[in-house]
Amino acid sequence: MNNHNLFAALRAAFPQDLDAVAVETDQGLLYSWRDLDRATAMLANLLDSLALPAGSRIAVQVEKSVEAMMLYLATLRAGHVFLPLNTAYQSAEIEYFIGNAEPAVVVCSPKSFGWVSKIAFKAGTRHVFTLGEDRSGSLLERAAHFGDQHQPALRAADDLAAILYTSGTTGRSKGAMLTHGNMLSNALTLKGYWGWRTPEEGGDVLIHALPIFHVHGLFVAIHGALINGSKMIWLARFDPKQVLQHMPRATVFMGVPTLYVRLLAEPGLTREVVKNMRLFVAGSAPLLLETFNEWRERTGHAIVERYGMSETVMLASNPYRPDPRHGNQDERRGGTVGFPLPGVSLRVVGEDGRPLPAGEIGGIEVKGPNVFKGYWRMPEKTAEEFTADGFFKTGDVGRVDEHGYVCIVGRSKDLIISGGYNVYPAEIEGYINEMPGVAESALVGVPHPDFGEVGVAVVIPKAGTGLEPERVIAELKSRLANFKIPKRCFVVEELPRNTMGKVQKNLLREQYKALFA
Ligand code: MLC
Ligand code: AMP
Secondary structure: OOOOOHHHHHHHOOOOOOOOEEEEEOOOOEEEHHHHHHHHHHHHHHHHHOOOOOOOEEEEEOOOOHHHHHHHHHHHHOOOEEEEOOOOOOHHHHHHHHHHHOOOEEEEOHHHHHHHHHHHHHOOOOEEEEOOOOOOOHHHHHHOOOOOOOOOOOOOOOOEEEEEEEOOOOOOOEEEEEEHHHHHHHHHHHHHHOOOOOHHHOOOEEEEOOOOOOHHHHHHHHHHHHOOOOEEEEOOOOOHHHHHHHHHHOOEEEEOHHHHHHHHOOOOOOOOOOOOOOEEEEOOOOOOHHHHHHHHHHHOOOOEEEEEEOOOEEEEEOOOOOEHHHOOEOOOOOOOOEEEOOOOEEEEEOOOOOEOOOOOOEEEEEEOOOOOOEEOOOHHHHHHHEOOOOOEEEEEEEEEOOOOOEEEEEEOOOOEEEOOEEEOHHHHHHHHHOOOOEEEEEEEEEEEOOOEEEEEEEEEEOOOOOOOHHHHHHHHHOOOOHHHOOOEEEEOOOOOEOOOOOEOHHHHHHHHOOOOO
16 A cells, blocks of 8 residues: 555655755754754654554644644654644633543643643643753653654545534634645645745745644645745744744745734835745735735735635635636736635535636635544534535635635634734634623624724623623633634624524624724
8 A cells, every 4th residue: 555644755756865944943943854864764663652542632832933843743653633723722622622622732831731731631631742942841751762763554545633623603623634645736726826835946944933723824834835845944923023033045935914004014025035035925814905015015025825724625716827727827816715726626615505707706615635524423523514526614704706816705604814824703702691691792803903802791790789891801811712712892782693593703703893903
């Protein structure tokens, strides 16, 4: 059997010169390709020594570090399933993910070991390791005792490589199951579509400034660099000044729109600084046309906006170079997410599920080798989200114009995307509604100059109770990841409703749209 292990494909793309620098960090540390190979082997040998059943979940909530990336690669190498968790998640959130995924191994920051291990052991996890951003912790201590050679586990293309938790309109988060085949096909497609240059072709250098617990930073950025043998300049967190300091030595940058907005606020963003840059990619949230235009004016570069999801990795992208499938059009159009990627079928359907002609607005559905296998242990939910002919319903609303460009105009799912992070109103409302003195609540997204969109909570108190907006916010802060906290809270008498009694969130959005203007 051919080995479809994604790690094997990434490893095969390492440059011939294994002593060349693969990763350079903001701390000045240099990791060679040989270092990546050896350290991932040691970590994979450690995982093998635990004699876990095939396909065990390895849940990881650690600060960004090169070692954290190596742990991801080692999980693939050993044939297990990586489950990355946002470092902002607090105990109730972690308890749900660990309870639902039943990981065999949990890796957390040394400072969180007390509470995370308690949750993990209670859920039946046998192994809890720690990994600090400074290479501290039990994981690397244990791995140091293992050999630095490791044969990647045999995996079929359809075997699971990762589970990414994402949420729907109601209820708790769902784990999107991505396979080795999903991710390899997507990485190879993007390699071609974005014109990545191997070291033999002059090489690329990627500035990696995104978190590594979501699709954008973990898959699009890391797979892109590795499958191409390209060096990464690795920043532990996004700092616009630091990005600009490294930019003259880089060729590729990826970011959510907030990163571009913050870079534009830097006087240091000049044509001189970007002179070696080849490609700027944006996605995860809508890039405002004014950001796209301002970027082009300041730098001379048209950002390549692309569209993806946890369930599908990347779906569509503006062209990097002429696209022969679309009459060699090469224009990167602001306000659109470009063309469906090669191999991806994308259609826009009406309420009755029938495909709509070009120009008409409807639900976006997709099919392709990149589309996930389903939601973890939720066969009914999975079945609901696919059509009879195998298309996945994205929950995004858009149209395809007469030139083939896909334009996202809204979302049918009740979701707020704030600074590239997803916030599910139903989850936050659930927490607010449980608070004493609260009768009902609604969370809506409103425009924000930095985060694109932020949550605003509108709360109805129970009759005869005094309810302070500050208390609602403070209570949420003690329980939820910080990016989910509404930026404002209003206590009001009633919520606007339609004749069916359903809260009209569109009216609330309209009412509060200028709050942060
Ligand atoms: C931070 N804060 C946010 C926030 N990030 N509020 C709303 N939305 C966000 N995204 C708040 C914190 O709660 C805190 O508030 C204050 O801002 C400062 O926190 P911080 O941690 O210092 O913020 P900062 O480092 O500036 O982070 C901003 C950011 C970050 C934009 C760099 O959010 C980020 O890295 N976003 C990228 C997310 C990402 O990678 N998404 C990809 C998803 S994949 P307070 O009140 O506590 O002070 C996907 C699929 C696809 O969607 O297509 O790619
Ligand atoms: P996630 O579930 O975190 O993977 O988020 C996926 C969602 O992000 C998609 O369904 C879209 O709603 C949104 N998204 C991703 N890229 C873009 C983009 N370029 N423009 C608008 N929305 C986007």
